[in-house]
Amino acid sequence: MPTNAAIAVSLLVAGAVSVALRALPFLVIEPLRRSPVVRYLGTHLPAGIMVILTIYSLSGVPLRTWPNALPETLALGATIGLHLWRRNAVLSILAGTGLYVVLSSWVFASGGSIA
16 A cells, blocks of 8 residues: 555646646647648648658559449538639539539439438
């Protein structure tokens, strides 16, 4: 059974580590803001991540049978077109996702009913 002193020391050490870990990002943020590497990554990484997510999302789409890939193709085209036109990532992603849901659930759903 630990003594009261051991418990107090453990709590103090855990508290000090917690405060240090919370303060660490604020101590290293200023040198990172001036870093050309971080500036480059901030400019180019979002587009790279979107490309990787798009490829991953479309990797399971069957392309050999008609019209299985049509909802994905139309939604992807609408997303790209809207983004090039408005330059608003949130708008283009939400509109493309909404179009995909409508197309895959109602327009190209098996059975052909809208309900």
